[in-house]
Amino acid sequence: MIIVMSPNSTPENLESVKQKIERSGLSYHQSVGENRTIIGVIGDKKKIGALEMNCFDGVEKTVRITEKYKLVSREFKADNTVIDVRGVKIGGESLVVMAGPCSVESREQLREAAEAVKSAGAQFLRGGAFKPRTSPYDFQGLGEEGLQLLREVGDEFDLRVVTEIVDLNDVDLVSKYADVLQVGARNMQNFRLLLAVGRCQKPVLLKRGLSATISEWLNAAEYVMSAGNDNVIFCERGIRTYETYTRNTLDLSAVVAIKELSHLPIIVDPSHGTGRWQMVQPMARAAVAAGADGLIIEVHPHPEVALSDGDQSLKPKNFASLMEELKGIASVMGRK
């Protein structure tokens, strides 16, 4: 931490700051500039992390130099983490595609989607059984029945299953049916839920919060890893900005940032990231070109009767065309 003293701070102010640093078991370097004195705090990262110095008289501002997360960082582990989900590897050489409807609605709907998804080459079936909806009056999902359908249809088509968990009491329930537990954007800082999925053994797909910084997202993953679960997959799904033409602004530079800062894999959700089915195909291509390890895409056999997010779902035909296109980009990127 760097502490910048105000030009009109007193020697007593400076003394109080130094005493506080020493009382916290830390040491410091002092640098006297033309207008300002600057104190660099040195020592244990956790102790520095707990330090708050802006409330001291004479302190103009403080700047944190190091991040608080550790286990998720590339500094801690230099090599990419590859997560094996019953034989399908995420973060390795192959591009991984998860696809399926926003919500599980019926066996027929799910089978039709799964068939399309499988035949186009995806490895995962996605679908929501518990839906976090803005309004309490919107369709909230089929619950356990939806989980059962996901498992059965996933097995029938040899697809891995990823689905969202919204309640920390449901870890055992969802783990029983799903291969990967998804933590949604609205729960990215539901820390109790993060700890709960951190204590189970299933891989966790951690969506970026609606307005989460890269740093907050990494810290959220640190919650999961600190509880014992090393298998975290990031998922960029668009952030909230002033632009209204798209539902969210898909931040593909986050893919590059996560690759710089962390060893964990990252996939991209162009369906929520844009909210417009017409944009899913070009943004999926762009995500792979930016270096994403995979994609999660909404595919619905009949978007016009979908109970949720029909606006951003691809029809099977468009999804197949997308998968075809991705082969070219993936090959340029040295992926299968």
Place this chain on the structure above:
Amino acid sequence: MIIVMSPNSTPENLESVKQKIERSGLSYHQSVGENRTIIGVIGDKKKIGALEMNCFDGVEKTVRITEKYKLVSREFKADNTVIDVRGVKIGGESLVVMAGPCSVESREQLREAAEAVKSAGAQFLRGGAFKPRTSPYDFQGLGEEGLQLLREVGDEFDLRVVTEIVDLNDVDLVSKYADVLQVGARNMQNFRLLLAVGRCQKPVLLKRGLSATISEWLNAAEYVMSAGNDNVIFCERGIRTYETYTRNTLDLSAVVAIKELSHLPIIVDPSHGTGRWQMVQPMARAAVAAGADGLIIEVHPHPEVALSDGDQSLKPKNFASLMEELKGIASVMGRK
């Protein structure tokens, strides 16, 4: 809902749209403009709420006219709701002030804060026993011990107690000690937690999410009310913007917006809203002048040793001076 057809949509596209509307048990008005045909959907609000039409061929865009929330709206209940917390009324004639440390740290700290807060004229003691922190390595609160201290010290100084709940399994526990349950910004769309506090009888202080729209915030309150709890208090605490000089951007127009759209009371948190203790006093004044029903303010007897958020906590002396100033503003606003 208004459906705007694209200039190059076909008669068949239009026909499909109309059929979907009718199949959904709704009717429509058609309006043919110079370049575009526009369909206005008429009928039951919930059915319209569930409609998704952008996935239909030939649809250029759709615009929602009515909001999905009902119980929280001023349309539903014209008069202001006044919430009675053991004799202290929120949303009525008097300004309500909740104050205390960010985290409960010890009996001494809490007693010192409570004494200052009470003597300056506040009615509520605030303090966190369960802290949602960005990093798993930051101080997470004293837990039940903190709740007990809050209750005991609150009673000693005749202050009502407000504290945050972060786990849906803790409703009974926190209700046992607190007068008002706070749902924090990061949990504003933790819908399971909203339903859980909605099923209990304690008033709920619902903080605005970091980047929640007014509409999403009202829908979050609708979750609580739809579960049976009518006593919801909004709390504006700053939103996330590009500006970095302040920790958040305190959006005081939200106070006016909530008063327009809802009958529920709203208070303001200038401590988190700015993240700088120097700004708390002027922004507290501004909040009251904008029409807020109250304030929640961080006061710490010794911010320089606080375990969290010392940077934005007022010292007792400054808090007393603020309370003095507020009297003048409150009186101009016709409040006590």
Place this chain on the structure above:
Amino acid sequence: MIIVMSPNSTPENLESVKQKIERSGLSYHQSVGENRTIIGVIGDKKKIGALEMNCFDGVEKTVRITEKYKLVSREFKADNTVIDVRGVKIGGESLVVMAGPCSVESREQLREAAEAVKSAGAQFLRGGAFKPRTSPYDFQGLGEEGLQLLREVGDEFDLRVVTEIVDLNDVDLVSKYADVLQVGARNMQNFRLLLAVGRCQKPVLLKRGLSATISEWLNAAEYVMSAGNDNVIFCERGIRTYETYTRNTLDLSAVVAIKELSHLPIIVDPSHGTGRWQMVQPMARAAVAAGADGLIIEVHPHPEVALSDGDQSLKPKNFASLMEELKGIASVMGRK
């Protein structure tokens, strides 16, 4: 400037960094922490301002400690600047109110507005003769005819005149008629225009850019002052955020920030800041309570026939009621 070296930087990397600093006529302090070496650059502010170090191998990041602006800063001049506009003082004891229509449309409209504005107690008449509009097909203002009307009607009612300048070739023209030249939000970083108004003697009202940081805004004012014009008045007019209920998000903490960082006066525009006439009154009160030196408000005798911004204009009756209310708040703030 603080330079943070990456944990895996080499001694050669560090050496290159040090050489660059020395070649730039600056010196440094080195601080070796547990994981990272940190270099604090010391010396002339302008030389440090020109330094870019992120492109050096081994540099993890850099942090700027001091701002580049000087003349506008409170560090440079501790006392508040009071700007005298033919006897009306901005930044002094009295609250200053500027009011009038968005656009000058006709003598009748302007006289009616001026009469209302004057009788309610405002000191300035505002009105646009050159309008910067999003679309080329929107009304662009009456041009010089509008300026003439402003001057004549202003003189008739003994009101000072403030109006926007959009073209750097118009400085003499607008100066001939107006008492204060307004630089609009869209031109806040039109640096040639800033230099042009900086070379004239009329006070400048500098609106905050749509998404300008406090720092960028201060630097824009520095352009004006560096060209020789000391009379700059800031105007907060709302920033762009994700919220759509209001046209902009009025950032009243900017008032406090500017007062902390600069000696120049600041006023607030609640009309553009909210875009809703219903919100102008409460947000005007809040602005004054936050410490603003004045207000600029759209008042139109007949908003329903206005050629621009009718949606956010007050009727004379509402404006009079607002001015009445402000007296109470101003008095609490120690202002007349």
Place this chain on the structure above:
Amino acid sequence: MIIVMSPNSTPENLESVKQKIERSGLSYHQSVGENRTIIGVIGDKKKIGALEMNCFDGVEKTVRITEKYKLVSREFKADNTVIDVRGVKIGGESLVVMAGPCSVESREQLREAAEAVKSAGAQFLRGGAFKPRTSPYDFQGLGEEGLQLLREVGDEFDLRVVTEIVDLNDVDLVSKYADVLQVGARNMQNFRLLLAVGRCQKPVLLKRGLSATISEWLNAAEYVMSAGNDNVIFCERGIRTYETYTRNTLDLSAVVAIKELSHLPIIVDPSHGTGRWQMVQPMARAAVAAGADGLIIEVHPHPEVALSDGDQSLKPKNFASLMEELKGIASVMGRK
């Protein structure tokens, strides 16, 4: 335009609204829903564009259905516009790359950059002679000397020249030397400058404003086209968001949006869009995969001595490697 009447509006309110519409030379459709009456305004687009109805009593809100721009829209011209810059075509089959230093600093620097840029396969030399800088004390460019250097070095290496214009009085001057005039992000709504470049014959590269919506950007281009210049090239360069890890957030979905809404070409600037040279390569790939017609990239022979934006400039070696990679992506996209 859709006008939503409030549930408690009176018949007189409705009547006033209708009269205003008719007085404006427009007609309407009325649709009576369960809770609200909705008025759809029909008629001439420009007249509707000028209508402001929120100030009428009883109006809850209004929604605009059509955009004000026309000439730039794909509705107006269905086929892609291809702009020919002395034989180099922008918006056609080939990917166009513009590259060079942020600022022109000297003949040596520019020649070295041009040589690298040309040999790697770029068609344009970029470089700033007039630099819009946040602080008046930063390097402002070499002025006309810089323009001369650009022209001479461009001709020497058979590269087209693109450079920024910041002053509306400089149109002739800059046109004399440059092949394409760039309007920078900070001037995107400097409407006088847009009209000035609209009156000249050189193609215009229109950068997206720091927080411009897609709609505002299209309207800015409409200013240029409405003044007679059909040759506008959009340039996405990142928008301002809350994220601080990158300098801006590169919004690649804007590429898709512009392609949907307009016939004009669009290129991407990953250098400013990310502010980090390490991210330029992956984001350039992503831009092409999203469908961009070209790229503009900062290349400096020695970023560590650059007078501006060294932090985001590529070294020639990295640029050559990027150009090599792009071939694969371009080929998948059906481009040369």
